[in-house]
Amino acid sequence: MRTEPDDDAAVLHAVAAGDERALGVLVARHTPWLRVRLLRRYADAEVVDDVLQDTFVAVWRGASGWRGDGEVAAWLWSIAVRRLVSRLRHHKAPTPVGTEQLDTRLASAEDLVLQSVTHGDLGAALLALSPELRTVLQATVLDGLSTREAARLLHLPVGTVKSRASRAREALRRSLVALPTTDARGA
Known part of the structure; x- marks a missing residue:
């Protein structure tokens, strides 16, 4: 893969061509900020990690679907958010805890x-x-x-x-x- 270090578009084009190393670059570059933003939406780190994995599997399978008219980061975020929403639709809602059961000293x-x-x-x-x-x-x-x-x-x-x-x-x-x-x- 011959790309400039900050050229996400070139890296994504390499992913679309089947370059696994390019996918690794994309994962390493974007996982940290995606994880933080997803955790702001849903605080279960295990679910977020699964969503991230699903996101990059989708990127691997559908990199050629990127139209190139926007930033790769925005495209990745839209995939990640859709994956999170999809996961939450099928995820059992937690049982609500009454305020009397919460220990505010630990918050x-x-x-x-x-x-x-x-x-x-x-x-x-x-x-x-x-x-x-x-x-x-x-x-x-x-x-x-x-x-x-x-x-x-x-x-x-x-x-x-x-x-x-x-x-x-x-x-x-x-x-x-x-x-x-x-x-x-x-x-």
Whole structure:
């Protein structure tokens, strides 16, 4: 395989030609960030590892299906997310645990913040957004994608992603500003 080290398109073309070493390069290059982002969506590392394996098997089988009109990373992310969603559709949902059974002393600070976001005012404000606005926010804020990456992933023009992100932030701002506030000193 003769490729520049950072040329994902050339590496993917080599994978499409049957080069197993090229697949290894792609796996080594993209598994770390894919794993982190998938774990943000679903916290079971075992399931995420299975999804990653499925993702790269799909890449091996379907590398020739990449149209070349976007970044390889965005294409890989779209495959990984679809594989995760598919896996979760067939995965038995965990039994809910009551709050009285949770030991909050073992919860990390990040877990507590995410729980308050999910179940607090911000979570409610996010759920009030239209799916189009919420999807853009999830891609750009929670998944940390750039506007350009989010546009490719969501199959939208960059301008549409920017305008939806702006509208979503404004809607959240209006929703959260309307909530009663308390003084930080408890007064």
